[in-house]
Amino acid sequence: MRNKARMFLVKNDNQPSKEMADIYMQVVSMLDKDPENKTKNKDVYNEAYSQIASYYISERDVPMAKEYYEKVYELDPTNQALRDYIDKMK
Numbered sequence: 001m002r003n004k005a006r007m008f009l010v011k012n013d014n015q016p017s018k019e020m021a022d023i024y025m026q027v028v029s030m031l032d033k034d035p036e037n038k039t040k041n042k043d044v045y046n047e048a049y050s051q052i053a054s055y056y057i058s059e060r061d062v063p064m065a066k067e068y069y070e071k072v073y074e075l076d077p078t079n080q081a082l083r084d085y086i087d088k089m090k
Contacts, residue, residue, distance in 0.1 A: 001027050002044060016055035024048040046075050062089055
């Protein structure tokens with residue numbers, strides 16, 4: 001499914017789309033079935049959350065984008081650049 005989401009991204013000239021975001025949400029839903037995936041598949045979560053956030057940014061839905069960027073930050077709390085970006089979002 002991850003590759004399917006990536007194909008939608010490429011198909012749309014690397015611009016996030018609703019279809020891409022929906023597929024990444026399905027990926028996250030599948031991964032959430034096993035709590036160990038948060039550590040075993042951290043890179044997949046990071047990619048999915050980042051791409052979903054990008055979709056919401058493209059839709060000018062800042063609250064939802066911020067919610068997903070916060071999830072990325074939870075995976076990497078040492079990412080100060082991301083923390084600064086989230087804090088500046090309005």
